[in-house]
Amino acid sequence: MAPAVLQLTDVGWSVGGAVILDGIGLEAHEGEFLAFIGPNGAGKTSLFNLISGLLPVTRGRIALDGRDLTDLPPAAPARRGLGRTFQTSSLWPALTVAEHVRLAAQAAQGGSYRLWRRAGRYSEQVARTLERTHLTHRADTLAGALSHGEKRKLELALLLVGEPRVMLLDEPMAGVSADEVPPLVELIRTLHREEGRTVLMVEHHMDVLLGLADRVAVLHHGTLLALDTPEAVMADAVVQEAYLGEAL
Numbered sequence: 001m002a003p004a005v006l007q008l009t010d011v012g013w014s015v016g017g018a019v020i021l022d023g024i025g026l027e028a029h030e031g032e033f034l035a036f037i038g039p040n041g042a043g044k045t046s047l048f049n050l051i052s053g054l055l056p057v058t059r060g061r062i063a064l065d066g067r068d069l070t071d072l073p074p075a076a077p078a079r080r081g082l083g084r085t086f087q088t089s090s091l092w093p094a095l096t097v098a099e100h101v102r103l104a105a106q107a108a109q110g111g112s113y114r115l116w117r118r119a120g121r122y123s124e125q126v127a128r129t130l131e132r133t134h135l136t137h138r139a140d141t142l143a144g145a146l147s148h149g150e151k152r153k154l155e156l157a158l159l160l161v162g163e164p165r166v167m168l169l170d171e172p173m174a175g176v177s178a179d180e181v182p183p184l185v186e187l188i189r190t191l192h193r194e195e196g197r198t199v200l201m202v203e204h205h206m207d208v209l210l211g212l213a214d215r216v217a218v219l220h221h222g223t224l225l226a227l228d229t230p231e232a233v234m235a236d237a238v239v240q241e242a243y244l245g246e247a248l
């Protein structure tokens with residue numbers, strides 16, 4: 001089996017006396033696609049916040065490539081190739097698609113955020129990134145005028161500029177219309193299978209994960225209820241009960 005990129009050992013997170021996550025233990029392996037599902041409020045985004053170093057664990061240990069995150073500065077996960085997207089869109093409506101990617105390229109190379117300076121220096125990288133995310137025809141479109149699916153692609157483009165080894169995608173299909181889901185799934189599949197990236201993805205719909213995820217972790221009330229293949233998770237009676245008969 002491929003080596004573990006991420007190791008979570010008895011991870012817990014409490015805030016204001018409330019235990020949000022408790023006793024989470026799992027490993028993600030190099031090149032694996034690990035999905036996270038669970039009812040609203042189960043703790044999926046909180047877990048991503050811990051893994052990406054945005055919040056410190058209040059119990060247990062998270063190791064990236066064998067190094068404990070608590071021993072590393074907050075920016076260390078990103079420097080070690082871990083990148084994430086967020087559940088809600090964080091684009092600037094009045095900037096074009098190409099301008100977004102150029103700013104991300106500047107930031108990835110440690111440059112300052114200046115749209116008007118030395119734009120040409122990044123043009124090849126911008127063009128390549130737009131091509132990879134099928135956004136070339138939208139390069140000069142303002143982000144505010146994009147469809148939800150295109151906004152999600154742009155968010156992936158901004159992530160890809162940093163060439164992350166491990167990608168944490170928090171509900172990349174949220175708000176996307178049904179006809180835009182298949183191309184987005186295909187793009188994520190390419191980033192995983194063809195480019196060999198390790199992917200951790202929060203997703204509410206199991207049908208999206210079939211044929212995409214290697215394993216699915218089910219969170220419920222802040223605990224890990226199940227961790228198995230998508231097919232086994234769908235057939236798990238305990239998981240079905242956690243969803244109270246809702247379609248997975």
Ligand SMILES: Nc1ncnc2c1ncn2[C@@H]1O[C@H](COP(=O)(O)OP(=O)(O)OP(=O)(O)O)[C@@H](O)[C@H]1O
Pocket residue numbers: 015016020038039040041042043044045046047087
């Ligand atoms: N900073 C915080 N302070 C207090 N409670 C919080 C904080 N962050 C998250 N929570 C609570 O932790 C629980 C888990 O939230 P989280 O957003 O991680 O769940 P989720 O599984 O991602 O939900 P959803 O599917 O709705 O996005 C919720 O009850 C939420 O209200």
